[in-house]
Amino acid sequence: MSYIAKPRISHPSIRKNKLGLTSRDYEGAVSTLCAGCGHDSVTAAIIQVVFDLDIEPHMLAKMSGIGCSSKTPAYFVQQSHGFNSVHGRMPSVTTGANTANRHLTYIGVSGDGDSLSIGVGQFVHAIRRNVNMCYIIENNGVYGLTKGQFSASADIGSKPKKGLPNQQEPIDPVSTALSLGATYIARSFSGDKAQLVPLIKGALLHKGFSLVDIISPCVTFNDHEGSTKSYAHTREFYNHVVDVDYIAPFEEITAEYEQGSSMPVVMHDGSKIMLRKIDADYDPTSRAGAFKYLRERFNAGEIVTGLLYIDDERKEMHDLMGNVDTPFAELPMESLRPPQGELEKILKRYR
Amino acid sequence: MAGTNDIVIKIATVNGTGSASANGLLRKAIFRMGVPVVGKNYFPSNIQGLPTWYEIRVTKDGYQSRSDRVDIMVAMNVQTYIQDMAAVAPGGWLIYDSTWPRGRQLDRDDITVIGVPLSRLCNERFDGVRTRILMKNIAYVGVIAALTNIDLEVIKGLLEETFAEKQHLIAANMEAIHLGYDYAVENFSGPTPPRVEKMDATRRHIVIDGNTASALGCVYAGATVGAWYPITPSTSLMDGFRAFCAEYRIDPESGKRTYAIIQAEDELAAIGMVFGASWMGARAFTPTSGPGISLMSEFIGYGYYAEIPAVIFNVQRTGPSTGMPTRTQQSDILSCAYASHGDTKHVLLFPADPHECFTMAPQAFDLADRLQTPVMVLSDLDIGMNDWMVPEFEWDESYVHDRGKVLSAEDIEGMEAFYRYLDVDGDGIPYRTLPGTHPKGSYFTRGSGHTKYGAYTENATDYQEVIDRLDVKWETARQLVPEPEIAYSKFNNAAILTVGSGNGACKEALDRLGEQNVGLNYCRVKAFPFSEAVREFIDKHEVVYVVEQNRDAQLRALLILDFDLRPDKLVSLLHYNGIPMNAGFVVDKVLEEISKGRAA
Numbered sequence: 001m002s003y004i005a006k007p008r009i010s011h012p013s014i015r016k017n018k019l020g021l022t023s024r025d026y027e028g029a030v031s032t033l034c035a036g037c038g039h040d041s042v043t044a045a046i047i048q049v050v051f052d053l054d055i056e057p058h059m060l061a062k063m064s065g066i067g068c069s070s071k072t073p074a075y076f077v078q079q080s081h082g083f084n085s086v087h088g089r090m091p092s093v094t095t096g097a098n099t100a101n102r103h104l105t106y107i108g109v110s111g112d113g114d115s116l117s118i119g120v121g122q123f124v125h126a127i128r129r130n131v132n133m134c135y136i137i138e139n140n141g142v143y144g145l146t147k148g149q150f151s152a153s154a155d156i157g158s159k160p161k162k163g164l165p166n167q168q169e170p171i172d173p174v175s176t177a178l179s180l181g182a183t184y185i186a187r188s189f190s191g192d193k194a195q196l197v198p199l200i201k202g203a204l205l206h207k208g209f210s211l212v213d214i215i216s217p218c219v220t221f222n223d224h225e226g227s228t229k230s231y232a233h234t235r236e237f238y239n240h241v242v243d244v245d246y247i248a249p250f251e252e253i254t255a256e257y258e259q260g261s262s263m264p265v266v267m268h269d270g271s272k273i274m275l276r277k278i279d280a281d282y283d284p285t286s287r288a289g290a291f292k293y294l295r296e297r298f299n300a301g302e303i304v305t306g307l308l309y310i311d312d313e314r315k316e317m318h319d320l321m322g323n324v325d326t327p328f329a330e331l332p333m334e335s336l337r338p339p340q341g342e343l344e345k346i347l348k349r350y351r
Numbered sequence: 352m353a354g355t356n357d358i359v360i361k362i363a364t365v366n367g368t369g370s371a372s373a374n375g376l377l378r379k380a381i382f383r384m385g386v387p388v389v390g391k392n393y394f395p396s397n398i399q400g401l402p403t404w405y406e407i408r409v410t411k412d413g414y415q416s417r418s419d420r421v422d423i424m425v426a427m428n429v430q431t432y433i434q435d436m437a438a439v440a441p442g443g444w445l446i447y448d449s450t451w452p453r454g455r456q457l458d459r460d461d462i463t464v465i466g467v468p469l470s471r472l473c474n475e476r477f478d479g480v481r482t483r484i485l486m487k488n489i490a491y492v493g494v495i496a497a498l499t500n501i502d503l504e505v506i507k508g509l510l511e512e513t514f515a516e517k518q519h520l521i522a523a524n525m526e527a528i529h530l531g532y533d534y535a536v537e538n539f540s541g542p543t544p545p546r547v548e549k550m551d552a553t554r555r556h557i558v559i560d561g562n563t564a565s566a567l568g569c570v571y572a573g574a575t576v577g578a579w580y581p582i583t584p585s586t587s588l589m590d591g592f593r594a595f596c597a598e599y600r601i602d603p604e605s606g607k608r609t610y611a612i613i614q615a616e617d618e619l620a621a622i623g624m625v626f627g628a629s630w631m632g633a634r635a636f637t638p639t640s641g642p643g644i645s646l647m648s649e650f651i652g653y654g655y656y657a658e659i660p661a662v663i664f665n666v667q668r669t670g671p672s673t674g675m676p677t678r679t680q681q682s683d684i685l686s687c688a689y690a691s692h693g694d695t696k697h698v699l700l701f702p703a704d705p706h707e708c709f710t711m712a713p714q715a716f717d718l719a720d721r722l723q724t725p726v727m728v729l730s731d732l733d734i735g736m737n738d739w740m741v742p743e744f745e746w747d748e749s750y751v752h753d754r755g756k757v758l759s760a761e762d763i764e765g766m767e768a769f770y771r772y773l774d775v776d777g778d779g780i781p782y783r784t785l786p787g788t789h790p791k792g793s794y795f796t797r798g799s800g801h802t803k804y805g806a807y808t809e810n811a812t813d814y815q816e817v818i819d820r821l822d823v824k825w826e827t828a829r830q831l832v833p834e835p836e837i838a839y840s841k842f843n844n845a846a847i848l849t850v851g852s853g854n855g856a857c858k859e860a861l862d863r864l865g866e867q868n869v870g871l872n873y874c875r876v877k878a879f880p881f882s883e884a885v886r887e888f889i890d891k892h893e894v895v896y897v898v899e900q901n902r903d904a905q906l907r908a909l910l911i912l913d914f915d916l917r918p919d920k921l922v923s924l925l926h927y928n929g930i931p932m933n934a935g936f937v938v939d940k941v942l943e944e945i946s947k948g949r950a951a
Contacts, residue, residue, distance in 0.1 A: 086649050323611055
């Protein structure tokens with residue numbers, strides 16, 4: 001989490017959100033990732049999302065594990081609480097934090113090593129529990145900090161800088177999440193901010209587990225010819241299937257939407273996300289349909305992007321557990337103890 | 352030798368045949384007669400079919416540990432019959448089911464063997480396979496009641512309480528009691544065992560297991576999040592917490608829960624959830640056993656360095672590796688004290704019995720909050736799963752939980768700037784904020800190198816400053832942990848020092864050694880880091896027998912490391928076969944050491 005302090009001066013006419021904060025207020029330290037790293041573009045998108053959604057900085061919890069991706073929470077929203085945990089264990093920490101206090105917005109930033117290798121167990125179980133969080137995977141198919149080993153998301157035939165091409169089946173986080181019943185599943189590309197920003201907005205507002213798998217090329221170890229996670233390869237095989245527009249609460253829908261290929265989804269805060277299906281036959285509410293489509297396009301070498309699946313009816317973890325709304329830390333200690341005299345009754349059972 | 356109210360009854364059965372309720376009935380009846388009693392369960396890592404034993408020690412002196420003899424054996428398991436017969440002390444009694452013939456060679460002439468056709472009696476009277484098996488267990492309780500003079504009215508009273516809602520079962524169970532009782536009275540004419548006679552020595556006492564006591568302690572401590580992965584022998588701790596919470600943790604207005612129990616996918620996740628919840632200010636805990644600690648170790652080091660409270664109950668079992676999951680040991684002392692890579696050390700509490708399991712639970716949460724660090728409570732299978740007679744628990748309604756140095760929104764508002772790891776008070780404990788409290792209170796929690804301001808660092812001086820401050824905090828912990836239990840018998844230069852469940856056997860051994868004019872002083876440590884009182888105690892003696900239940904003398908090693916002691920002064924007496932230690936072991940070992948020439 002290396003960081004360099006950033007000067008805090010901004011132009012007087014810079015735009016402010018409803019809280020009177022500027023986008024500069026949502027920045028973090030200067031990134032120490034490599035110049036051109038896809039992750040920095042994701043960081044920029046997150047800053048814009050949180051600014052646009054008027055989220056109070058201290059009501060955002062930034063969770064991460066270990067790796068290049070997991071360093072990035074230091075680079076956005078300085079005034080938020082961050083928890084840079086141990087490798088692959090961000091989901092469990094987020095589960096515990098969320099259990100104790102549901103009033104914060106939880107954003108987890110992870111990578112393909114953190115989520116699909118060392119942390120694959122926690123990744124799948126957070127989905128099963130439907131933890132209310134936005135889970136971002138900055139997916140580059142490679143281990144950066146240890147200098148270029150393949151990760152579990154590397155495609156068959158993808159070439160490393162040195163050595164032989166990968167021969168093992170990749171783990172695709174999107175189809176994995178689909179099979180486990182995640183309730184909001186999106187894929188995007190760090191180089192496509194226009195698509196990415198509304199997808200992350202929807203993910204933050206969605207009640208339940210939302211996955212945003214972002215192809216985020218590693219310029220140092222996986223951006224060469226023959227790599228399937230390079231900028232060039234991603235641009236060439238990139239395919240928008242369902243794009244999303246974000247419509248704030250009480251905001252009127254001004255754009256024209258084509259009948260049959262558009263689908264509004266109302267979020268819990270009254271805002272809407274409008275799904276724009278580029279492929280009119282695609283049904284993002286059908287798990288089976290989505291799975292079939294994804295496999296077919298994957299076999300054809302395409303990178304399918306957009307909001308690929310949504311289920312806005314399944315209960316999230318808190319509602320499944322039946323917990324009180326009050327953060328546990330705010331419950332008075334007296335209310336957590338059996339009433340006076342009750343101990344005597346309890347002890348009778350042991351005589 | 353057995354005597355009035357000094358009798359050991361051991362019941363050998365087959366796992367999964369429902370003998371637990373019959374054994375519990377017998378143990379409770381003796382307790383209700385005002386006679387102190389101990390219940391120990393020796394069970395296999397199995398659901399059905401393997402041998403299991405329950406041992407009831409009737410002890411007028413109120414000793415807590417296992418006895419070293421068996422006076423009455425109820426041999427209900429054909430598989431272990433030979434071994435069970437061999438275990439009976441000379442002059443003792445053996446009861447067996449005489450429904451089926453038994454080889455003549457299976458006999459001893461120095462004990463009294465009593466055959467009762469338990470199966471036949473129950474098969475004649477009851478229908479249904481399961482009922483017959485259950486009633487056969489109740490019937491042997493009747494036999495023992497007849498032989499030892501246990502009050503049938505007390506047994507009836509217990510059945511009435513147990514089956515208050517199923518009246519027909521009271522009559523059926525009483526009938527089974529009488530099948531055994533009457534048969535014994537009518538047919539048995541040999542020498543009778545010593546009697547159980549009414550006393551008044553159990554007033555203001557209860558019989559409870561340590562895991563249930565810890566669970567109740569967690570409820571009183573205000574724990575709200577329990578995350579766990581099921582593991583023997585800790586499972587009943589969460590079962591207990593769940594049961595108490597169902598009763599006492601439902602918000603009357605909303606009907607919702609003021610607690611959360613999360614069954615994690617493994618221990619790595621369980622401890623991650625605990626740290627996440629504690630970071631948010633909830634009191635969170637996880638119950639586990641040795642293998643769980645191994646898996647949690649990386650995270651425990653994180654909690655130490657990032658300074659997040661957590662309470663971990665380690666109900667120790669026999670290691671190494673899977674070891675013997677249903678046997679007891681104290682073999683995780685070192686792995687808990689130094690869990691995780693790097694320079695780490697952790698606060699440990701050592702309850703000696705269920706009473707301390709109850710009192711140490713709120714203490715553990717208070718210490719974890721005060722010190723902002725993981726605190727581990729190390730009980731063991733013997734404490735956690737066996738039935739101990741202990742003084743009634745008390746709760747002081749004026750008790751104020753120590754939530755430690757947590758800043759409120761008002762506190763933060765008034766500050767110029769908040770820095771997470773500054774030692775403002777000089778006790779090595781910084782102030783913390785909870786997420787969502789105030790924008791100025793935000794900080795970045797990390798396991799990577801950080802400065803006292805909470806910023807990332809790779810700077811040698813800044814890194815070391817924080818690591819050194821953690822050592823200041825360690826010395827503060829030494830002041831805050833519970834003091835040892837110390838007892839001086841005479842002006843002796845030798846002493847016994849023990850930990851946790853070693854307490855019962857050692858105290859009984861002190862009595863027995865005293866009868867042989869071997870006087871020893873006594874110290875039982877209750878926590879790590881060891882308080883100065885422990886060092887002073889050791890300093891006063893020439894020889895200290897360190898009694899513990901592991902092979903590698905882990906407590907002794909920890910004492911030497913923590914206090915930089917002269918090793919030859921600490922003599923190890925080690926018991927580590929998985930069965931709880933008894934007083935006989937301690938007496939024999941001490942006498943052996945004395946005869947070797949070490950002065951006592």
